[in-house]
Amino acid sequence: MDLAAALKAKHIEIVFAGFGPMPAEDKIAEARRLGKLVWLDAPLDWMVQDEKSVAEVPRLIADLARREKADLLHLNLPSQAADLQTELPVIVVCHSCVVTWFAAVRGTEVPRNWQWQYRLNQAGFARADAVIAPSRSQAEAMEAAYGPIQNLHVVYNSSALVASDEPKRNFVVAAGRWWDEGKNGAALDAAAALTRWRVLAVGANGGPNDQYQPFRHADHQGELSHERTKILMRQAAVVASPSLYEPFGLAALEAARAGAALVLSDIPTYREIWKGAALFADPRHPNAFADAFNNLAEDPQQRVALGLAARRQSARFNLAAQAQAMCGIYSGISGRTFSTAAE
Numbered sequence: 001m002d003l004a005a006a007l008k009a010k011h012i013e014i015v016f017a018g019f020g021p022m023p024a025e026d027k028i029a030e031a032r033r034l035g036k037l038v039w040l041d042a043p044l045d046w047m048v049q050d051e052k053s054v055a056e057v058p059r060l061i062a063d064l065a066r067r068e069k070a071d072l073l074h075l076n077l078p079s080q081a082a083d084l085q086t087e088l089p090v091i092v093v094c095h096s097c098v099v100t101w102f103a104a105v106r107g108t109e110v111p112r113n114w115q116w117q118y119r120l121n122q123a124g125f126a127r128a129d130a131v132i133a134p135s136r137s138q139a140e141a142m143e144a145a146y147g148p149i150q151n152l153h154v155v156y157n158s159s160a161l162v163a164s165d166e167p168k169r170n171f172v173v174a175a176g177r178w179w180d181e182g183k184n185g186a187a188l189d190a191a192a193a194l195t196r197w198r199v200l201a202v203g204a205n206g207g208p209n210d211q212y213q214p215f216r217h218a219d220h221q222g223e224l225s226h227e228r229t230k231i232l233m234r235q236a237a238v239v240a241s242p243s244l245y246e247p248f249g250l251a252a253l254e255a256a257r258a259g260a261a262l263v264l265s266d267i268p269t270y271r272e273i274w275k276g277a278a279l280f281a282d283p284r285h286p287n288a289f290a291d292a293f294n295n296l297a298e299d300p301q302q303r304v305a306l307g308l309a310a311r312r313q314s315a316r317f318n319l320a321a322q323a324q325a326m327c328g329i330y331s332g333i334s335g336r337t338f339s340t341a342a343e
Contacts, residue, residue: 015038094121134155136272
């Protein structure tokens with residue numbers, strides 16, 4: 001939505017095509033402030049068990065593009081581009097996918113009954129005029145999983161949050177969809193049992209397919225609004241992410257803007273983005289996170305230094321840079337001029 005706002009400010013009109021469960025009313029209102037919202041009667045690929053369930057998605061997208069007289073298609077799931085019949089230029093953004101998820105979280109190939117996801121994603125990459133990954137590490141993971149991908153670009157995510165230096169309080173906060181095994185809520189909960197400070201876990205712990213992550217030691221806050229989550233991020237002295245899989249990690253960026261000391265899992269994405277501005281811990285060893293939390297609890301100077309380093313690093317991932325990069329790709333594949341330059 002932040003990217004959409006930056007594009008709208010430069011007179012680029014946007015039609016949002018939605019799939020899957022309807023979002024909350026505040027999200028619907030936000031989308032409608034920025035463009036036209038059309039909700040289509042089809043699921044998201046990761047929420048279904050077979051290829052037939054998403055077979056109509058490319059046709060629905062092509063039909064909507066014709067009705068709205070679109071100039072370009074920007075798709076956020078690679079599978080949506082597979083078998084897409086359109087003459088419009090197509091961009092596919094791979095924010096995440098089950099194939100790279102299984103490689104990172106389970107250390108395996110995608111299960112046989114989900115091989116259709118591999119096929120559709122690979123077909124989507126081949127169909128697209130440009131493929132976007134949100135980090136270099138994710139781009140490398142994609143090519144390790146799928147083989148060489150033509151026209152692959154890295155465009156880092158961004159945040160519109162203004163940097164803040166609100167006084168900090170002595171607690172740790174971590175935010176995520178905890179029902180997702182890749183967010184590694186079990187490690188956070190185990191670390192909380194060994195941590196001097198209170199550890200708050202923000203986010204849903206029950207998923208759409210009966211996934212569930214119990215919390216016995218971390219103080220589970222449940223699913224909070226983005227505004228309430230941002231308040232906690234600004235207040236927390238330490239913000240953590242024990243994820244096994246993060247193509248980018250927006251929560252870490254938002255915490256960095258707030259000047260929190262970051263304790264992150266030692267995975268390629270976080271090393272790429274936050275090297276020199278965070279502490280890293282082995283996500284397979286909860287004790288490593290607990291040790292980092294406790295060391296920071298005892299060392300206010302290190303907390304301040306890490307918070308300042310994270311805030312400085314976060315400035316690289318700004319909305320203007322993301323919008324400019326995307327407009328450059330839009331222009332390159334469409335032959336039209338998309339620009340965020342001042343008029």
